[in-house]
Amino acid sequence: MMRLQVNGKDLQLDGVAHDTPLLWVLRDELGLVGTKYGCGIAQCGACTVHLDGQPVRACQIPVSAVAGLKITTVEGLAQGERLSTLQQAWVDHDVAQCGYCQAGQLMSATALLATNPDPTDAQIDEAMAGNICRCGTYGRIKKAIKAAAQTGKGQAGKGQIGKEKA
Amino acid sequence: MDGEQFNQMMLGAGPGTGADVAPGMLPNLSRRGFIKVAGGAAGGLVLGLSLGVPGDAQAQSGPPPRPFVPGAFVRIAPDGKITLISKNPEIGQGIKTGFGVILAEELDAKWSDVTVAQAEVNAAVYGMQIAGGSMSTPLAWDELRHAGAGARAMLVAAAAQQWGVPVSELATSESTVIHAASGRKASYGSLATAAAALPVPDIRSLKLKARKDYKLIGQRFTGVDNPAIVTGKPLFALDVQLPGMRYASIEKCPSVGGKAKSFNADEIKRLPGIIDAFIIEGTPPVADVMKTGVLPGVAIIGKNTWAVLSARKALKVEWDTATASKDSWTGFVQQARALSKKPQGETVVKAKGDVEKALATAKSKTVEAFYQFGFVAHAQLEPQNTVAWFKDGAVELWAPMQLPDAALVGAAAGLPADKVKLNQMRVGGGFGRRLMNDFVCEAAYLSRRVDGPVKVVWTREDDMRHDAYRVGGFMGYRAGIDAQGKLAAFDAHMVTFKDTASGKVSKGGGISPNEFPADYVDDYRASQSFLPLSTPVVWWRAPGSNTMAWVQQSFLHEVAVAAGRDHVEFLVELFGRKSGTGAPTNRGLDPDRAIGVIKLAAEKAGWGKRLPKGHHHGLAFYFSHLGHIAEVAEVSVDASKKVTVHKVTVAADVGPVINLSAAENQCEGSVVDAIGTMALEVTMENGAAQQANFDRYPLPRMAVAPKVETHFVQSDRSPTGLGEPVFPPAVPAICNAIHAATGHRIRTLPITKEGFTLA
Numbered sequence: 026m027m028r029l030q031v032n033g034k035d036l037q038l039d040g041v042a043h044d045t046p047l048l049w050v051l052r053d054e055l056g057l058v059g060t061k062y063g064c065g066i067a068q069c070g071a072c073t074v075h076l077d078g079q080p081v082r083a084c085q086i087p088v089s090a091v092a093g094l095k096i097t098t099v100e101g102l103a104q105g106e107r108l109s110t111l112q113q114a115w116v117d118h119d120v121a122q123c124g125y126c127q128a129g130q131l132m133s134a135t136a137l138l139a140t141n142p143d144p145t146d147a148q149i150d151e152a153m154a155g156n157i158c159r160c161g162t163y164g165r166i167k168k169a170i171k172a173a174a175q176t177g178k179g180q181a182g183k184g185q186i187g188k189e190k191a
Numbered sequence: 192m193d194g195e196q197f198n199q200m201m202l203g204a205g206p207g208t209g210a211d212v213a214p215g216m217l218p219n220l221s222r223r224g225f226i227k228v229a230g231g232a233a234g235g236l237v238l239g240l241s242l243g244v245p246g247d248a249q250a251q252s253g254p255p256p257r258p259f260v261p262g263a264f265v266r267i268a269p270d271g272k273i274t275l276i277s278k279n280p281e282i283g284q285g286i287k288t289g290f291g292v293i294l295a296e297e298l299d300a301k302w303s304d305v306t307v308a309q310a311e312v313n314a315a316v317y318g319m320q321i322a323g324g325s326m327s328t329p330l331a332w333d334e335l336r337h338a339g340a341g342a343r344a345m346l347v348a349a350a351a352q353q354w355g356v357p358v359s360e361l362a363t364s365e366s367t368v369i370h371a372a373s374g375r376k377a378s379y380g381s382l383a384t385a386a387a388a389l390p391v392p393d394i395r396s397l398k399l400k401a402r403k404d405y406k407l408i409g410q411r412f413t414g415v416d417n418p419a420i421v422t423g424k425p426l427f428a429l430d431v432q433l434p435g436m437r438y439a440s441i442e443k444c445p446s447v448g449g450k451a452k453s454f455n456a457d458e459i460k461r462l463p464g465i466i467d468a469f470i471i472e473g474t475p476p477v478a479d480v481m482k483t484g485v486l487p488g489v490a491i492i493g494k495n496t497w498a499v500l501s502a503r504k505a506l507k508v509e510w511d512t513a514t515a516s517k518d519s520w521t522g523f524v525q526q527a528r529a530l531s532k533k534p535q536g537e538t539v540v541k542a543k544g545d546v547e548k549a550l551a552t553a554k555s556k557t558v559e560a561f562y563q564f565g566f567v568a569h570a571q572l573e574p575q576n577t578v579a580w581f582k583d584g585a586v587e588l589w590a591p592m593q594l595p596d597a598a599l600v601g602a603a604a605g606l607p608a609d610k611v612k613l614n615q616m617r618v619g620g621g622f623g624r625r626l627m628n629d630f631v632c633e634a635a636y637l638s639r640r641v642d643g644p645v646k647v648v649w650t651r652e653d654d655m656r657h658d659a660y661r662v663g664g665f666m667g668y669r670a671g672i673d674a675q676g677k678l679a680a681f682d683a684h685m686v687t688f689k690d691t692a693s694g695k696v697s698k699g700g701g702i703s704p705n706e707f708p709a710d711y712v713d714d715y716r717a718s719q720s721f722l723p724l725s726t727p728v729v730w731w732r733a734p735g736s737n738t739m740a741w742v743q744q745s746f747l748h749e750v751a752v753a754a755g756r757d758h759v760e761f762l763v764e765l766f767g768r769k770s771g772t773g774a775p776t777n778r779g780l781d782p783d784r785a786i787g788v789i790k791l792a793a794e795k796a797g798w799g800k801r802l803p804k805g806h807h808h809g810l811a812f813y814f815s816h817l818g819h820i821a822e823v824a825e826v827s828v829d830a831s832k833k834v835t836v837h838k839v840t841v842a843a844d845v846g847p848v849i850n851l852s853a854a855e856n857q858c859e860g861s862v863v864d865a866i867g868t869m870a871l872e873v874t875m876e877n878g879a880a881q882q883a884n885f886d887r888y889p890l891p892r893m894a895v896a897p898k899v900e901t902h903f904v905q906s907d908r909s910p911t912g913l914g915e916p917v918f919p920p921a922v923p924a925i926c927n928a929i930h931a932a933t934g935h936r937i938r939t940l941p942i943t944k945e946g947f948t949l950a
Contacts, residue, residue, distance in 0.1 A: 062496075119417065161896065
């Protein structure tokens with residue numbers, strides 16, 4: 026039996042091979058499917074989660090190595106129904122296209138702002154370099170990070186995001 | 192729609208800037224014609240059905256209040272909640288939001304009342320449900336507007352009846368019917384039950400809004416699934432979990448088409464978490480790659496993903512490669528260069544005038560060039576996967592599909608189409624790959640061999656080794672310039688591919704008879720010769736156009752440079768030769784729309800004006816997928832040949848924009864895709880892809896993304912799609928800027944072959 030602390034909850038795991046990457050434990054055993062599989066070799070960042078606040082690639086971390094560490098996944102970013110500042114910025118800036126990579130992007134961005142609340146463009150490029158967006162939403166990701174850094178708090182999402190006509 | 196029409200649709204009205212839409216593909220939706228289509232063609236447009244079937248309202252009677260269901264697109268609950276149905280797959284192109292906006296506009300709904308739901312896969316109700324060819328918006332535009340307007344008319348009629356006033360005195364706004372004279376108002380929700388009992392309006396009685404009256408269309412909307420995306424909700428097929436679900440992974444022969452002879456089955460079956468392992472013979476090979484069923488391999492079934500992926504590492508398979516591909520990219524390059532110099536068995540695609548004579552007597556000079564581009568992968572970020580569950584004689588599947596195909600999937604499981612229930616999941620990237628259903632077929636097949644639900648998971652390596660790629664190709668050009676510096680003669684010889692399985696030109700390959708500038712010069716010839724291809728290839732974002740634009744628009748820049756002319760002026764003069772000949776409908780290249788976006792892009796980018804030191808402009812235009820697009824790239828190149836794209840200015844004429852935010856997002860993403868793809872290739876040797884993951888196929892990352900500024904030409908035409916047409920001109924615009932910066936002409940893609948890299 027293994028004990029994990031995920032998104033503030035203490036969980037027990039039975040019958041999981043110790044070499045199983047955290048990614049597959051989260052997805053297959055715990056039903057936390059927000060963390061995505063993209064490459065399995067730490068190239069794409071779709072599986073990014075936090076261990077004690079540090080962004081890591083969950084496809085590379087065996088579950089046996091995370092006992093006692095605080096694991097945060099994309100499901101743990103919001104406070105109940107209230108989105109985090111970055112999540113709200115992602116909605117307000119309509120960042121996603123297919124959306125598959127965005128959990129990993131948000132986890133990297135969250136870690137960045139936790140250590141550097143007002144990053145430059147170059148610092149954002151560097152911190153986000155481990156995350157691939159195949160749809161190419163990088164410009165919006167950057168805008169959303171900068172907006173979140175500026176406001177420090179999210180604004181209520183309205184769905185309709187502007188009055189400007191095309 | 193027959194096979195050729197489907198191909199034309201994927202190609203977006205042909206790969207050429209001069210191609211027309213295939214007849215019957217893009218209905219000219221006058222209302223009369225529309226009803227005719229609706230009444231006649233099974234699987235075609237279903238407007239009659241969408242307005243004519245009250246659905247649930249007929250099935251239930253008496254209280255509780257019935258939901259108002261005027262067909263398949265609009266549902267209004269008595270509590271005022273409005274559910275709009277998006278019939279086509281969402282692959283990141285934003286169609287789910289866009290279709291909701293079109294329906295809500297004509298319904299006159301308040302956007303915050305609206306939820307957009309994914310339609311069930313049901314050909315009888317929706318016809319072909321496809322994300323492909325950038326055709327969702329143009330094909331559904333009239334159908335959705337009528338569905339929204341029809342529902343609105345029924346709500347207005349219900350209010351007129353309740354208040355005893357004529358319909359003509361009623362107006363609507365934000366989900367409310369208003370009688371101005373008496374000051375009465377009624378919400379759509381309060382009218383829904385009464386409206387459902389009314390007769391369906393005659394489609395000819397519906398009055399659609401004029402563009403100036405749009406309240407929603409043209410504004411910015413955030414995607415309807417964004418809250419679920421940012422909180423990690425299970426939207427994708429890979430996220431589906433069912434009780435007792437098993438996991439499956441399949442090892443396939445690295446050389447495409449090889450079969451498993453034997454493997455260490457006893458050893459594999461003893462591994463922890465493994466339930467079963469067996470050889471898959473596969474369904475018989477097919478001529479059309481789109482009908483690919485189950486490929487041969489070794490399947491491993493286990494209790495979780497890691498168990499089956501770990502077991503694959505222990506697999507020892509003996510492959511039978513007698514039927515496998517022997518394709519070699521280096522071999523193709525050698526053959527193509529030889530063929531280009533001395534064509535054998537070439538097919539003339541189009542010839543007019545006397546191009547040889549014109550070239551021989553060119554008053555000013557001739558220009559010659561040979562271009563080469565490699566194969567590339569789709570590399571959508573969500574690897575192929577499907578969940579399937581066979582029970583009670585039928586199979587239910589959850590899959591990331593661009594083109595659900597119940598008959599094909601059923602055949603893989605030995606079941607008729609009516610025993611197949613397909614659930615359309617949000618697709619984690621498509622780019623054309625998921626127009627194929629091979630991975631869905633695998634799951635259907637395995638569902639017959641596994642007790643309970645089973646999830647098939649491809650690794651990234653599976654995905655890249657068993658993609659159906661974008662086809663590579665080669666183009667030799669010659670052009671003659673007259674005494675005035677004008678393009679006078681044009682010869683194109685393409686070395687392209689034919690599939691060995693079908694004997695037909697590979698999807699995305701070949702040159703069209705109408706390819707630009709066929710109609711714009713008097714002495715013109717286009718011809719092609721073929722290499723046999725066993726490697727599967729299929730549609731890849733802006734098929735054909737994504738490479739044709741690069742060779743053609745790069746070469747035309749070569750001609751402009753050789754003629755000593757400004758590139759904008761050169762293109763405007765060339766298109767201007769046919770000014771006034773454009774069709775009033777969205778049916779092909781309109782030279783005046785081309786000139787319009789070329790001038791707009793140049794003006795907005797500051798063409799000819801001073802740029803920061805070391806920065807240079809390049810421009811290109813291409814017409815594809817009914818979109819007229821010009822782009823100006825601002826580029827610098829350092830001493831080590833590192834290319835930085837600083838900014839791309841996009842001018843797009845795609846008719847009125849539905850969701851401005853999504854439209855800009857497609858432009859931004861297409862530019863990033865184009866930049867990244869310039870530096871990528873998949874090479875194959877002995878039939879096996881040499882790149883299997885992102886370490887050797889490095890997709891672009893954030894630092895590569897330039898500033899993208901988009902300008903839309905708005906018009907009263909019908910809107911056209913935007914998932915594809917912005918990609919093609921981006922590549923030549925950047926290469927033309929590289930030439931401006933360095934004097935070096937990129938004639939090989941990826942650019943790494945010529946020593947350039949992306950900074």
